[in-house]
């Protein structure tokens with residue numbers, strides 16, 4: 001379906017981004033991976049995707065907190081594939097603490113990686129997309145782009161910001177053949193959430209399994225994790241002809257979290 005297209009997925013060495021990159025590779029797109037991690041593990045991911053799907057898969061080690069790195073990553077993607085058609089802004093970090101105790105350096109890092117990086121990547125990718133008259137921008141927001149939770153002031157602020165960024169980008173590009181949408185997952189069991197489950201188990205003196213159940217049932221009517229593969233399938237759908245007029249939307253995939 002996406003044969004000949006090139007996609008860049010930020011934060012795709014783990015979790016949701018990995019699932020999204022895999023879904024695009026399965027749909028025939030060439031993929032630029034990005035994110036941190038052990039070099040040998042990342043190379044294994046790259047080779048597995050190439051081998052399984054027969055697409056070209058590259059890797060950029062760009063740090064999403066650095067605008068120059070982001071611009072270079074977009075250039076490297078265009079140089080490798082001759083184009084960048086689909087940009088998935090997905091890299092993200094978390095830190096939890098009450099607002100009056102929230103470390104300033106964590107605020108700055110979360111705003112930089114979870115929000116400003118998407119702006120810099122979109123700005124760098126748009127000239128090529130406009131020239132080709134086709135582009136798809138997908139931002140991994142969160143239910144926390146739509147509603148709030150305690151102790152997540154930087155994350156919630158950044159994710160609400162991503163929803164706003166998505167809407168403005170969609171409006172400005174409405175007649176340029178470029179759509180921009182956000183995906184808003186509820187709980188997805190990735191390393192980012194494992195850390196929160198472990199912290200909860202320690203604080204409450206319960207098992208990791210009990211902490212997992214507590215975490216899910218506190219906010220989500222459906223006590224199941226959303227999967228990276230499910231989010232990947234939704235991202236691929238947003239790049240299909242059927243979704244050509246979907247733009248500026250923030251789509252929950254959240255087990256009913258935001259229906260309440």
Ligand code: NAD
Pocket residue numbers: 010011012013014015016017034035036037062063064065090091092093113114140141142143184185186187188189190191192193
């Ligand atoms: P994860 O920790 O598994 O993956 C995060 C990815 O981002 C990794 O590849 C990591 O290397 C990369 N990354 C982190 N900092 C980076 C930096 N400075 N530069 C480049 N790459 C960097 O987390 P995840 O749960 O897969 O999260 C992915 C996205 O999904 C995030 O934006 C997160 O906010 C969002 N999200 C997650 C959940 C969830 O329940 N897991 C729910 C809603 C939204």
